Amino acid sequence: MSRYLKQTRYLVAVDSIIFGFDGENLKLLLIHRGLKPEKGRWSLMGGFIQPEEDLEKAADRILHELTGLKGVYLEQLYAFGNVHRDPTERTISVAYFSLIDIHQYEKQLSDEYHAEWVLLSEIPDLIFDHTEMVELAKKKLRYKAAIHPILFELLPEKFTIPQLQNLYEAVYDASFDKRNFSRKVLSTGLLVKQKEKDKGGSKKGAFYYQLDKGSYADKMQAFLNFIPNPDNLLI
Amino acid sequence: MSRYLKQTRYLVAVDSIIFGFDGENLKLLLIHRGLKPEKGRWSLMGGFIQPEEDLEKAADRILHELTGLKGVYLEQLYAFGNVHRDPTERTISVAYFSLIDIHQYEKQLSDEYHAEWVLLSEIPDLIFDHTEMVELAKKKLRYKAAIHPILFELLPEKFTIPQLQNLYEAVYDASFDKRNFSRKVLSTGLLVKQKEKDKGGSKKGAFYYQLDKGSYADKMQAFLNFIPNPDNLLI
DNA sequence: GCAAAAGTGTTATTCCTACACCCATGT
DNA sequence: ACATGGGTGTAGGAATAACACTTTTGC
Incomplete structure (x- = not known):
């Protein structure tokens, strides 16, 4: 087998x-870079792809190394290739970019990489073009979540409608009418009401819901309309 | 400056x-590969990135080499990195992926690469994973054009509403009500009616329109609703 | 009994869709 | 005069957005 010369x-x-x-808030998992150059500065988690490793496998491996999690939501964002x-x-x-349930994050691993959750509104300076990457990821998250039901990936298996609404409000930095919100969400048929309530958030307690796995797979790609005015969102 | 070892x-x-x-139809520009391996088979136009060339520059260069065109619509689709x-x-x-006005394509260059326009519905077998790339590009085109006004890039500077509708119908392999279609398109405020008519398509002739460049830049990212039922579109 | 959050229904408006006829012109 | 494609208006239905009160229960 010849190679491409020159x-x-x-x-x-x-x-x-x-x-x-x-x-309450959206966060980003960052590490203190342990490698020269830029050792000690904030950085995204990353790594080089290995000779017998598909691209997506590499992304999966890196995510697993940092969080201990497997099978989480992972989507290719963009290839960055500027010369310098x-x-x-x-x-x-x-x-x-990935969406993970923050409560599943296993903290013991964080020592190795000095990983920390940082408020999305308070991202420090990052090395290289990582700030640009984060900005693009934020845009894409907003864009995609406006039409596809992906934000569930950020919640535990059982969650309440008010929790879900908090999440949407955090993502869009806006507040929504709770009557309209719950009607829209329930009308998708994606949610199954549970018997138990979450008594953490209020005295009355809010019913837990779970994703209906079957219809979630189906409707993952469906156009929804969760966000009242998705104008002025950018790709 | 040290390098990353190992x-x-x-x-x-x-x-x-x-x-x-x-x-009338959507087409794809393909070449007969002149390089081993797979010499002679159909392929997308491509090339290796050069040491002092940004990724997007490389894409631009390759497009220019094949078509002679500069400044055309170009968007990153996806990075493909499977091992083999x-x-x-x-x-x-x-x-x-790019959208170009087919009539601007300069055919004289096609000899060098044996380039040909192929009906999108009749794509031949392609080398490597190029078929997968084309499938993804088709999906993304449909997806994006359903909410963003990008299809204009495929038309000449002056075009008629019936031409535009033909284009949408080709992309979605569907037919739309012409009254609703023209109302929607005109309601965007993107189009400026010209004095002249195109007499090619009918005896009566259809008025030319042009993009309003200012508002096109603004509304490029706006959510529109050109397609009646964008359910069942996939990313 | 009251504070705090959960849950629910109605109405007005807007938007979308379905649908049919006349117009201008080249032959 | 007729065939061909261009152009336009309306009405019914669906979806959306705006809005306020009752319920539960821990304290």
Whole structure:
């Protein structure tokens, strides 16, 4: 098997934008970079792809290394390939974003990478073009969640409608009418009401709901209309 | 400046999915591959990125080499990185898709690459994972055009409403009510009616319209609702 | 008994869809 | 005069948005 001669080869990395939700605020999982250059500065979790590893596998591995989680929501965001984005050596980075239930995050691993959840509204300076990656991921999250039911990935298996609404309000930095919101959400047929209530949020307690797995798979790609005025959202 | 040691480097390519519209059908610009392996088979236009070339620049260059056009609509589609997608040597490919006015395509260059416009409904077998790339590009085109006014990129500067409707009907393989269609399109405020008519399509002739450049830039990202039932569209 | 959050229904408006006829012109 | 495609208006139905009160229960 011949190779392509006279072509330059490059490092290829994967970087992960990991979103979480603590019930009140959206957060991002960042690490203190342990590697030169830029050692000690804030960074997205990332790594180089390995010779026998598909791109998506690499993204999965990196996510697993940092969080201990498998099977979480993972979607390719964009390939970043500017010549000098990593000043050490040219590296093409494929960014992925994930949505995880923050309560499943296993904290014991965080020592190895010095990982921390940071408020999305208070992202520190990041190395390289990672700030640009985060900005694009935020846009895409808003864009996509306006028409597809993906935000459930940020919640525990059982959640209440008020919790869900808090999440949407955090993502869009807006507030919605709760009557209209719950009517819309329930009209999708995605949610199954549970018998138990969550008594944490109020004295009365709010009923738990769970995703209907079957129709979730079906309607994942359906156009919904969760957000009243999705104008002025950007891709 | 040190380099990252012990990491493998890879070839990185760009492949272009180029859509065109001839007034009746959607087409794809394909080439006969002149390079081993797979010499002579149908392929997307592509090439390796160069050491001092940003990713998007590479996509631009490749498009220019094949079509002679500059400044056309170009959008990153997806990064394909399966280990054995190119059996010769591992190559990560970043796919871009473009929309061009087919009548601006300069045919004289086609000899060099044996380029041909192929009906979208009759795509031949393609090398590597190029078929997968084309499928994804079709999905994304449908998805995006349902909510953003991008299909204008496929038409000449001056076009008529019936031409535009033909284009939408080709993209969605459906037919729309012409009264509703023209009302929707005109209500965007994107179109400026011209004095002249196109007498090619009928005896009566249809008025030309042009994009209002200012509001086009503004509303490019706006959510529209061109397609009656955008359910069952996939990302 | 009261504070705090959950849950629910109605109305007005807007938007969308379905539908049919006349117009202008080249032959 | 007729065939061909261009252009326009209306009415019924569906979806959306705006709005306020009652319920539950822990304290």
